[in-house]
Amino acid sequence: MSPTTQMKSTQAMVNKPQLQLGSQGKAVLELEHLLTKLRIYRQPAKGIFNKAVESSVKLFQFRVFLPADGIVGPLTWQALYTEAPVNMPVLRLGSSGEAVATVQEVLRISKHYGGKIDGDFATLTEKAVRAFQKSFGMEADGIVDRETWTALSQIPRSYDPKTFLT
Template sequence: MSSTTQMKSTQAIGKKPQLQLGSQGKAVLQLEQLLTKLGVYRQPAKGIFNQAVQFAVKLFQFRFFLPPDGIVGPLTWQVLYTGAPVNMPILRFGSSGEAVATVQEVLKISKHYGAKIDGDFSTLTEKAVGAFQKSFGIEADGIVNQETWTALSQIPRGYDPKWFLT
């Protein structure tokens, strides 16, 4: 994507309204169309942000590693337009934390990782990332970068809304 196209895309996203349960109008209709195109919404688009739209948004957010709050703000709009996770950390051997645990979980689902999900980017995690990258035709360097995050987002994960009740 050229920098001019990317800048126009970013400007368009910046003008998008925040949407949530109860919102109505053209922006909701556009949201429904994007969610349908991405395969997470299967209802007729009506331009009304109801519970079905909210569930689809939460599912989409979960799939792309965003907090599944059901509110469509700037980050969710950006991911909807790019079809890729945003603002994800680069992870490598020695990294630790929740993002590493998420990677381990997805690698386990994809059958590339069989060890404990502990949030520590160990040699086992590094090897699993490399094997995953190789299976997706990505340079198998064992480092989770933007390209690897995007591939990880394509692995279907079970979404249970009860996990996220507040």
């Protein structure tokens, strides 16, 4: 995709309406089709943002490390179109915080990390990231960038819909 085409498609995503429970219309139909393509939504598309659509949105958001609030805003639209996490921080040795803890959790699930989930990107985490990257055929640089976040999002994680009830 050329930079101009990519910019136009990004602008189109940003211009999408916010959708949530109760929304109706063409944008909801489009949302249902995108979720169906990702094998997350398995109902007939009706253009009505009901509980089934909301549950599918929450699952998708969870998979791409977005807050699973069931509201489709600009970041969710962008993630739907790119089929990848968006707006994630680049993490490396010395990073810390919730995003690092998330990486550690996913690396534990994928059997690449056996340390504590403490949110500190120390040597053990870096080693695990390198091993994970190598297993995905990526450059094993130990840095969690967009490509690594995308690979991490492919690891199935436990999703408990009750966690996201509002």
